[in-house]
Amino acid sequence: MSRYFRHHLFLFYTVLTTLTVGLNSCSQYSTKPVSKGYHNLTAHFNAYVIARDEIAQAEQELFKKRQENYSQLLPILLPIDSIQTLSVKPQLDDAIKKASLIPERHQNSKWLDNAYILIGRARLLKQDLPNAIEVFKYVNTKGTNEDDKHTALVGLMRAYTEASDYTNALNVAEYLRNQPLNKINTRDFYLTKAYLHERQGEYATAVGILDATFPVLKKGEVTARLHLIAGQLYDLIGQPAKAVDHYRKVLKSRPTYDQSFYANLYAIQSNGLTGDQKRMAQSNETFEELLKDHKNADLKDKIYFTMGLLEARSGRTDKAIKLYSQSIQAAGSNTQQVPYTYLEIGKLYFEKKADYTHAKMYYDSALALLPKQSPDYATLLNRKKTLDEFVLYQITIRTDDSLLHLAQLDPAALDKQLNDVIAKQEKADKAQADLAKQIIDKATNGNINSVPGATNSNLQPGERWILYNPVNLSQGRQEFTSRWGNRPLEDNWRRSNKESSEAVAGVNSPVSGASPANSVNPNATLSTADVSGPVADLTSPAAGRKAKKDAMMAKIPFTKEAQTAANQRIENALYKLGKLYKFQLNQPADAIPTFEQLLTRYPNTLQKPEVYYLLYLSNEQLGKASSWKDKLLAEYPNTSYARLTGKAAAHTTDSEAQALKTYTAIYELYKTNPTEALARAETAMSGMAGTQLEDKLALLRVMLIGKVQNVDAYRQALNEFVRDYPGSQLLPRVKEMQTAADQATAKRK
Template identity: 45%
Template sequence: MLDAEFAMRAAFKEDYNQLLPILMPLDSILAIPVKPQLLDAVKKTSIVAEKHQNSKWVDNSYIILGKARLYLGQWADGLEALRYVYANGKDENDKNNALIVLMRAYISRKDYSNALGVAEYLSQQTLTKDATKDFYLTKAYLHQQNGEYLTSVAILEETFPLLSKSIETARLHFAAAQMYDRLGQFALANKHYKSVSKNRPDYDLGFYSSMNSLQNQVIIDPKTDVSSVGFDRMLRDRKNNDLRDRIYFTMGLLAEHRKQLPEAVKYLQKSASLASGKNNVQKAYTYLQLARIHYDALERYELAKAYYDSALTILPKDAQEYRVVSDRKLALDNFVTQLTIVKTEDSLQILSHMNPKALDDKIDNIIEELEKARIEDEKRLKSAQLAANNQINLSPGGSIPNSTDRRWELYDPAMINQGKIEFRRLWGNRVLEDDWRRSTKQITSVASRGNNPADSASNGKGLPVVAAEPVMAKGSALWQARHDNLKKKIPLTDSSFTVSQKRKEDALYNLGKIYRFDLKEPDRAVATFNRVLTEYPKTQYREEIYYLMYLTLAEEDKNRIVWKDKLTSEFPNSTYARLINKSVGSGIGDDKNRNNPVKAYESAYQLYADGNFTKALEEIEADLPAYKGSMLEDKFALLRVFLVGKVRGRESYLQAINEFVRLYPGSIYLPRLKEMQESREISVGKR
């Protein structure tokens, strides 16, 4: 058993970016390589249990048998063996030891209630020194896994005097420091990070401890001098070859703390370019940091989205941040789409107000800038190509060297995504074909390229060769075709300008909702909604914006009541006016009942199914404000439509259908509502 546990511990891969578990999880995957040892332990302990019931080692045998079964994933048998010791054991110490293992098994199954019950019983028992140590560690593990970090570190503080110097003790100090970090107690965290080095850590553990301690020191005292840390020396040290990405990551964080954002981005990009192999997960956290900087500080949302995309492709799905990052990525997908529409329509509308001569000059300047950028891109590609060719010629056998010192920019998924976004913004969705930018394709034919070896697809060594496009001359047919194509997009007529305005209005309204519900940024939501009302005083979204402004503003904000009064005075019979009066009258605010929308929906639907339509409608209209922006919002609204038809008659029913069609254009229930609307109109016509 000891050999198996030692092998499993050695095979367990630590992720120092995640919270280290105080105890190694009971993982049947880890047990696969040591299955023969575990089965041997089961076999030998079973002999004692079956043939030597009077032996003083029966209790010990059952404990080992239970642990082996748990490691093998045989939970029912493992738990039964441990419970047998507790129920029938002859030695109190053995019974307590069995309960400690049983408690750990409950934690691994996330059965925290039973684990806590065992812990309360053990706290009343007299334990040996070793059992006390194991019990404290298991109880600290329970609270750590349950997210109760303050309780967990308090128990660990009592445990450290019982531990001897070892790599496992160093690891526990690191876990304690991480929990103090999450509690915002950076000074206490650094105390434990420093204790790591005093307890014989391995190289990686000591390295990450030093990096984390340095980051905390800068948070505690932003004026800390880090010039003496010796990053250059650390980067040159061959022992750190696999950890250079983490060094650059730390340098990036320190630069960010000093508000040196360009330097921070540069260091983090360098970290991402170096991360590979066993440190590939580090790249995910580097991308997350880059995404946060570009979103919060630089407000470069398209690039932030690209970094979130890249992080999500390599971030482990069991990582604590995965769900948050996934939700953020989905929100930013829609956010960037709407923001691009607003920026594009703003720019086009500005161009539409220019006089014809100035407009033509402006378009020519845009084409000229795009041509310069294209030529510079071609030069960079050719330079990279030439450098690659030279390296191939210099390397033995002409093979491509495996170098991590310098990586081409297009190896970075975030840069690739950003390029795709920029391409679609300028050119839309294009078919993959040759000469896609040209209005006529007779200029360069396949035959004319065939005799030019420089235009071949490969240089014979596996590397693509970039064929240079001819430079467009101002006034040429190609130039004029591009000029005309760009000019077509500008809303120069009244009808096209109206369409442009409508696109911008819809996008601004959607941006406000994304800020409010997806990104949880109420101040920006309010500013965006105000912009809609300022630029479009007669917008069709007025009533909903009034309602959302009321929900978004803080209760102590004096303007909150203003938006309620505007809604009830301008739209007294609207759904939102009724909802706002219901929420005020019933005391249901922003957060009540939001914890379990599924149960709330099931409760209202059961009333509907039972024929209690009035009560069901009251519940739906009382609860709907709490679920605004949730995944079930349109489902609540659909049930409300049915109930309005049952309770308030035909006119209210038709109004509820029209409101649903307008408010939830992307709902999966929309086709059904439209069918209901059409059938209702047909039936009215027949009458």
């Protein structure tokens, strides 16, 4: 080694040693250039870069592992999922640890704000939203760099959105909207704000913001996904032409196979929405090609679903149901699409066929598989409750009507009828047992170690094991409830002294929802579910038959009291079924014959004034002339229903002064002679219509009914007031009275 080289090496070593000693003695609070340079260098490479890369790697891994539900609107930003984040939790924890070194050891570093932002991002991904919000707030308050503060505010808006605190998220967005954001913050701000509006259901605003974002995005899987979402949003707001444009852009953005597949399917659906018959005709060839492509082997259910959707839009309901059924059969073990297919079938039965019994079964199946966070879940649950009531009323009418018919038979005919019912049920049970054996043999193929149902998807729909078939499972649950009542899970649940519920919750065989007149049939076919109670578990066939027959006989209303109770149940079911048709199902054509049956079979029903009024409304809704309004005014002129027809208001002649005089006179009578006061109030109600004292007199009438009549009449009068005067200032007082009346009734019981 030359002397010259050794000399320079010694000088370099001396300088390096001096710098190292000097830098190590630098305080993290010093503002000297050497100290700040040292801490900037160390904070950047020893902490910030490592934490940044770990968070980026975690985000990439979460994006790759995401589970997209293409049956629903995709979220613009991937929602924070604590379960999915478990796989990257060690990376996030380490990133927080590394980033935390900067505020601990390098306070004078220029990377301090960036470190806090990384900590906030990691906590956001871990769904530690309160701490993420606090970190982002801290950067915005204490930060020194405006771009970093804007980045923190975008993160804060995202955290508020994930916490469903939309008010604060919008406040942050409104502030950022007026700030000079850099290119990256502008992109992230637009995407986060679009996501915020999507979460709120403001799809037009969301897609408008999304459109403004695409110019700053690079081609790739992320951008292809956003184009797909933009197409979905345009479809939802009824702009299919723009939707198709975005679906085509998906194919130009380097998409994954799934993204290109669904972009093609959605484009076909959107063209169907525009009524492009030529494109619809070509779609059949497209579907044939898609079904033949081996790459789509696990996507056939989506193809059949789309085919069914297009048929439904074209009005071919039966063909649509058939294709939807093929979609369910093709799903196999992948049930992601299945609940939405059940939902569409249920809608067709409900809206197009008015077959509410079948609609209920498919809605039950959809709810069994539909995620509770789905936007369709709440609506579907409400509709299912309506259909549960519908089936309950129809079963009540059918069952009690059949039992009343049996009670009229002579002993020989009754005995024969019961024997026929038992024989039919035994035959059905044997057929079911034989089918179950065939299913087991076919599924296991002789291999006793085969898991039951492992090859279930290869069986015909009617052969599938019931626990893997949601429709059959729902039917079985209804049949059980119909036969045994609502029983808790406990030992000896079949004991004969347990009472089976009178209000059965299901149906054994389809009953047409469109023909309520046919649902009351004295000669209806009976089943053991209609007349049997708990069946004794006896080994002797003869003893078992006798026990079944005894259980059936016990439910038949032979006594006058039992027949009266059965008729009351039928009367109540007809009344509620008619109202359900009129209001919940909006089927006045079905409500009319239901109410007419009620009046024919039970002419003295207490609901007659209301039924008259509902018949008048139903006929008016259908544009039919009827005499129900005249009958109501003639027979019940002083009822609230008569006033609701509008006739009373037309005859209002009293001035406000006269109305006040009338009210004062009735109020004085209220104190001394409530019976006379009630009679005058009933007469004066029509004359008070349209005056400022109308609701006050109506409330006085309610109070008089409470004094003169029983508590049931009082509660009905309160309900009528709530219905007739929804805008009255007296309504809070009336609701308090309702609560008190309900409590008094409960104590009496």
